[in-house]
Amino acid sequence: MDMQETAEDRAFRAEVAGFIADKLPADIRTRVRDGYDAGRDDTRRWHEILAARGWLVPSWPAEWGGAGWNVMQRHIFEEECALGYCPPVHGITIGMLGPVLIRYGTEAQKQRYLPAILNVREWWCQGYSEPGAGSDLASLKTEARRDGDAYIVNGSKIWTSTGEWATHMFCLVRTDKSAKPQEGISFLLIDMKTAGISIRPIHAINGHRLFNQVFLDNVVVPVENLVHKENDGWSVAKSLLEHERLNxxxxxxxxxxxxxxxxxxxxxxxxxxxxxxxxxxxxxxxxxxxxxxxxxxxxxxxxxxxxxxxxxxxxxxxxxxxxxxxxxxxxxxxxxxxxxxxxxxxxxxxxxxxxxxxxxxxxxxxxxxxxxxxxxxxxxxxxxxxxxxxxxxxxxxxxxxxxxxx
Ligand SMILES: Cc1cc2nc3c(=O)[nH]c(=O)nc-3n(C[C@H](O)[C@H](O)[C@H](O)COP(=O)(O)OP(=O)(O)OC[C@H]3O[C@@H](n4cnc5c(N)ncnc54)[C@H](O)[C@@H]3O)c2cc1C
CATH class of the missing domain: 1.20.140.10 (Butyryl-CoA Dehydrogenase, subunit A, domain 3)
Known part of the structure; x- marks a missing residue:
């Protein structure tokens, strides 16, 4: 226990520990304790339990479902979840996409996407890396061509974690080939059910399907799914990476x-x-x-x-x-x-x-x-x-x- 905890903090810790003891299903606890990654079903069940208590997205602003906790309460919550062998929440959805939409999304985008995360209906994957663009991310080639009210996206994303369960992908695309690499990139929200998207699994050294390659073949994305400004997706991408690195x-x-x-x-x-x-x-x-x-x-x-x-x-x-x-x-x-x-x-x-x-x-x-x-x-x-x-x-x-x- 932290030496600087007040009586209120200790009461909060007891409340969180009691909630976990009461609500975390025993089979999930055993799997997490024994070192296995939580799959889709375990993660979904845990999200539903947290959402019912109002604790799924504690760090988001209160108006979007946040818990309004101070730093010590967040710290206590995370510590109790770890020591109680709770599965981690889905970081790509909650720790990355959520904060970025809250900062850069339009009101309509927030209204459309944030409640669906809170209701455990939608999951996101991250379409950044490509076969020829990893560390040098700005060299990415997946192209989005404007055609009326839509972008037509062509290219491929790789190492896409949990792409097989994602309902949506946030994706970096090139919208201006003539600009400097960082200046011609945009940030799009893509529904994984859109025609032209296919997924190939990639298994890792431990045998798990850790990631995927995603192919985009003439995928039509409405212009309203652009986050922030066209050709200024790099600012969004960097902000998201900072949230990713904190997680x-x-x-x-x-x-x-x-x-x-x-x-x-x-x-x-x-x-x-x-x-x-x-x-x-x-x-x-x-x-x-x-x-x-x-x-x-x-x-x-x-x-x-x-x-x-x-x-x-x-x-x-x-x-x-x-x-x-x-x-x-x-x-x-x-x-x-x-x-x-x-x-x-x-x-x-x-x-x-x-x-x-x-x-x-x-x-x-x-x-x-x-x-x-x-x-x-x-x-x-x-x-x-x-x-x-x-x-x-x-x-x-x-x-x-x-x-x-x-
Ligand atoms: C488990 C896992 C999950 C992932 N999930 C996702 C995901 O969901 N979505 C997504 O978009 N991507 C994902 N990635 C991809 C990840 O972001 C890239 O693998 C990473 O950015 C490195 O790119 P690369 O694999 O192309 O390696 P490269 O960029 O080819 O790097 C190869 C080696 O060269 C070194 N190197 C490269 N450039 C420099 C330099 N300038 N100076 C010094 N050393 C350098 C690197 O450190 C590395 O050791 C995931 C990767 C892993 C391993």
């Missing part, structure tokens, strides 16, 4: 994973004693915990600044850089703590259709303690964290150029 500090995930690692260290033994009783392991835990607390305090400073009205700025890159490395190190320490049990992984959760990797049968997994089956899935998954949302090298470049002005 990608992954403090909640690190808290959950470190908490789980301590639980495992109380059970796993080496040389007749549990790991938690051994100095070398305690030093490892202490080093991870120190980094986590420093990151947590820094994230809180950023949140406090945004609550007092300031926009996020490029220095948010340091949170993404530090946070993604920290989760990786915690998950590596978890696999290390498990020894041989950390190596096999549960393909039955990963590959629902055929099993091309010839993976483990359920019986093989029975020999593993519950907490081990998801360890390698999570560890492999976390390799992506230093790439997704802009690689570590790119975060360092942003800080060098835009923050330190080197």
């Amino acid at each position: 990608l500090s992954r403090v909640g995930e690190s808290k959950k994973r470190l908490h789980r690692l301590k639980e495992i260290a109380r059970v796993e033994r080496e040389g007749g004693r549990t790991l938690i009783e051994q100095d070398w392991f305690r030093r490892k835990l202490a080093a991870l915990e120190t980094r986590l607390r420093a990151l947590d305090a820094t994230v809180l400073r950023f949140i406090a600044r945004t609550q007092s009205g300031a926009a996020l700025d490029p220095s948010v890159s340091m949170l993404k850089l530090r946070g993604s490395q920290l989760v990786q190190d915690i998950l590596q320490a978890t696999v290390d703590a498990l020894g041989y049990y950390g190596l096999p992984f549960d393909l039955s959760t990963a590959l629902s259709d055929s099993d091309p990797l010839g993976g483990l049968a359920d019986d093989d997994l029975d020999v593993l303690p519950d907490y081990a089956a998801g360890a390698s899935v999570s560890r492999f998954r976390s390799r992506a964290f230093t790439i997704a949302g802009g690689s570590s090298e790119v975060q360092r470049n942003v800080m060098a150029k835009q923050v330190l002005k080197l």
Whole structure:
């Protein structure tokens, strides 16, 4: 518990913890605790539970469904959700698209899209990267040609996370080929059911369908789906990336994973004693915990600044850089703590259709303690964290150029 919590804060913490104990379904809790990513169904169920309580989008302005919490309450809520093994909310929809529409959307766009998020009817995916445009995002080539009241969009987006469940995609498109790369880009909202959109799955090293490639072939998008100004989508894109990078500090995930690692260290033994009783392991835990607390305090400073009205700025890159490395190190320490049990992984959760990797049968997994089956899935998954949302090298470049002005 935080030393600076007031009696009111403690009452709020108890209220949140009680809500989670009461409402989070046991099967979802077990899956999250054992390290599996929450899929569409778990995420949807949890969104519905939070929405019914008015806690789905706490950081949005109150008029759009926000909870009106102060920084400490947000901090307490996120901490209790992490320690209670709640699935994360869908960051692309709630942490990225929502704040950007609130800042840049027209009244009609807000009225159309924000309530549908609150009612858990619509999900978004992010159409930024392309086969030839990742770190150098401004070189993107997906083209939108104006034709009367519509844009005709052609091109392809790649690494589209949760594209298979998204009802909509926010998409960066080139609307002026003759301008400088950053100046000819626009930000469009696209309904995934529009004719001409097709999706190809991409499986990751842990067996999960982590992302997709999306093809757009003469897709007709009404002009009213343009956010902000034509050819000024780069401002919107950057603002959204800053929100993404705040989310990608992954403090909640690190808290959950470190908490789980301590639980495992109380059970796993080496040389007749549990790991938690051994100095070398305690030093490892202490080093991870120190980094986590420093990151947590820094994230809180950023949140406090945004609550007092300031926009996020490029220095948010340091949170993404530090946070993604920290989760990786915690998950590596978890696999290390498990020894041989950390190596096999549960393909039955990963590959629902055929099993091309010839993976483990359920019986093989029975020999593993519950907490081990998801360890390698999570560890492999976390390799992506230093790439997704802009690689570590790119975060360092942003800080060098835009923050330190080197
Ligand atoms: C799990 C995951 C989920 C993702 N989800 C989405 C999504 O939903 N929507 C979406 O649009 N995109 C998504 N992405 C894509 C992600 O944004 C890109 O992978 C990322 O921006 C890097 O681009 P790239 O893969 O093309 O690599 P490249 O840009 O080709 O980079 C390759 C390597 O070169 C380095 N590099 C590149 N430029 C520089 C430079 N100037 N200085 C130093 N080093 C450099 C990079 O750091 C990297 O190591 C996702 C990626 C992952 C891994």
